[in-house]
Amino acid sequence: MAEPEAFNVARWTISVLLLITIVYYFRRWYQLRQFKGPWLASISELWLAKTALSGSFHTILMDANKKYGPLARIQPDILLTDDPEIISHMNAARSKHVKADWYTFMRFNPFIDNIFSERSPDVHDRLRAMMGPAYTTRNNTKLEAKITNSIKNFCDYFDARLTDPSQSCEVDFSKVAQFYTMDVITDMAFGAPFGYLKTDEDLHDYHATFREQAPVISIINSVPSVGRLLNRSWIKPLWAPTAKDPKGVGKLMGMAKSTVDARIESGKQVDDMLGSFLSCGMSPQQAEAEILTQLSAGTDSNSAALRGIFLYLITSTQTYMRLRDEIDAGIKEGRISTPVTAAQATDLPYLDAVVREGMRIWPPFAGLNIKKVNPEGEVIKGHSIPGGTGIGVSFWGIQRNEVFGEDVEVFRPERWVDCDAEQRKRMEKVHDLVFGYGRYLCLGKVMVSMEIRQTIVELLRRFDFSVTNPTNPWKMTSYVFMLIEELNVRVTRREHPM
Template sequence: MQISDSKIVSNLPLWLPAAVIVGVLVSYVRSWYRLREFKGPWLAGWTEAWLFRATTTGELHLRLHEVNKKYGDLVRIGPNWLMTSDPEIIRYMSAARHKHQKSSWYESLKVDPYVHSVFSETSVEKHDKLRVNMQSGYSLKENRDLGVKIDAEIASLVNLIDRKYISTPTEPRVIDLAQAAQYWSLDVITSIALGEPFGYLREDKDMYDFIKIIQGELPLATVCSSTPTLGNLVFGSGLVTLIGPSPKDETGRGKLMGIAKKVVEERFGPNKVVRDDMLGTFIRNGLDKRQAESEILTTILAGSDTTATAIRATMLYIMTNPRVYNTLVKEIQTAERDGSISSPITSAESRKMPYVQAVIKEGLRIHPPITGLLTKLVNPGGEVIKGRFVPGGTGIGHCGWGIQRHEIFGTDVDIFRPERWIEASDAQRHEMERTMELVFGTGRWGCLGKAIVMVELDKIFVELLRRFDFELVNPGSPWKTRNFTLFMQREMWVRVTKRGS
């Protein structure tokens, strides 16, 4: 019996949807099956919905840590993604000799959506070339006046506090320390990168709406980075080229791109401005105009936000722990009386102060400034990692919060206790330092600005606490904080008085 073509066409609506549904189910089952050996939230094995929901809470760092504690150091958080809090696995995935590639996680976090920076570049070869061109710009050898520039911005911060925010018994004044820390870190990084600060501290306001724009755009970018399907739709489908930001925009990310374009434009052409700063070093080492724009934007964002978070968090733990506060101030005052520190303090002098250094390390450990997944891909063909086979192409992300609560730090990892760094044996301290330093990444993907950040931290706490006393206004609710790869923190209200008054 023959069936007419019209009969087949009339039956299409009946079987075609069923075929599509079956195809989708088969795809889901195959995706689940390849990582079936790894435990994790049930929903995460089938769909990106679990990771999407965890990211939108603004507490992804805590949700990931909870999963690690429940299921182990290498757990499944998505159909094709694992996540770890094991320092050994992080070092393995970042080691230069293994050539693991960055995943699509980085694509959504490009500050300039049209041009990769050294942070977001997924090609190993292109990344390595960029890194070579840029690394001298971050070196302490090239930035010989780094300490002078940091000291100048510390003086600006001190001046701002003296001028507007000193409380007296009859006139209480409060400062949002979260905002002030970001103003300071932005002025420091723009001074280092561009030769002069943007003037956040001088004006005591968000210049160019930089903070407002970044905090407005970062949540969506982080959600897209954590859910590859959504990220590919928004950033990988060509949609950005049609409706994305432009340097001509008066608002949003386009406005920041326009600022970068204007700053970089001055360094090219027949009447170019030549400066001995970070941007000047980038250009001397071969970065073209467009790449320089992308790198400067990324440097200002990454170099300011992470430092600001380190300062806020460490100051919060200092202020809420009288033992730490008093011990730290005593060491600073003793050093002043002995004449063992200058005014302003040098980085070398700070590193001879055991408790200051212990506080800095403990602050970075207990509240790592960046907690994004930073996912890297297992090489094609798969690899055996810590005795378990992981299929090729699988993404392995970081649990930054969990890494800094590793057993190497002791049994009281959720307590801010700088003394752990002083009490430890040399061998244990070495391992603790190696693990703490993972907040800066490691290996091929290590942070270029690590040395600069550490000089900033060497100075800022000493210079503030030798002059002022700090007191939280609302200890029951010390700040408002949300995490979207970086921390967005505000309303950290503090009462400041002159030391000794």
């Protein structure tokens, strides 16, 4: 009996679709077949999706390079590296490598690119030229004063809870550090701090919203097909925040817009970050996007860096006492004023070692910052890599590089002072990749370094800190950004503050 014609057509269609699927996955596997990695990662996005949602993003990426080498395959067309030379090559000022889709999904305003998400090298470079002056004390004379004022408010927060000099108080340093960095950024971006420290509240539910959305952000960044779907013009309005939202990122979008509008209507030239952006020719819409980026990216990475450095510092007694002695000696000898200046804090060698070592062992960012290989393909460190291949970064893996010695998992600031000039130079070159490199070097690098150093000096000259639970000092999960909570510390006022 002859088979129905419809059945033959269906069988033929299924066979063709199956063949196309096999060819598609074979081709995806074949193009990077020489690179090792998890088997699932070689044919699909599922391995990286699972990793993105694991809450241990940084360690899984780091372990992938340990197991599979400096170029590990983590998706059919994406490699992961912890090799500083490869990263420097991909990010060099004259490099032809471009940002991958990963960056598109880092728009904090989903409808407009910012300096971080912009993929066109030419547009990125123009934005960078317009934004650069805002991050220098020469062009933004109020920059250091704003940081100094925010540090005072930070210290006042602890003072207000230590009314009796003989008593101590318990504080969630992770929360307070986040409030502090938010006040610093909002003061720079909006002209005045929002008042997170003063109210001791998560104003506009920004941080609560960020915690809720962190896994979503991570999966969108790590699975390009999901990101492309959500960024389609007809889908984006269904999920994207808007300036009319009563809380979260949308609320900040609205505040950024109203701040820029008010500044333009006033016609005044104000010496702050926004004033610098506008005076350098940036459009109002772009200025809104950049202010929002400073709030979102700057706050979370800065606070993660400060909390990481602080935890390692206060749980390392020898380091803590040596740094405190350096600060006390500087005050006694007149090398540190009240308050400390940025130049004075920079001139403390052991403080510099502590900050560098803290950011080495606890980078505030997990990854991936994917760049694409030149369309024609190229040979990188002896490996022939097809054009369009993405290469992501394991920031944690980089900071465990052999240049730092055999004890890379140990917090030891002495490695930065007990070495010769040549070794120090080699370590600094790798360490500074925390802030990016070349044309993609973080504009806020100097500002962040200045802020953290001054903050530590002012805190340690007034207070002593200890963790309340040494066996479980904090609650940490990592996605693209680090989520750190419940870093509970006991604070006491120093008997003879300097």
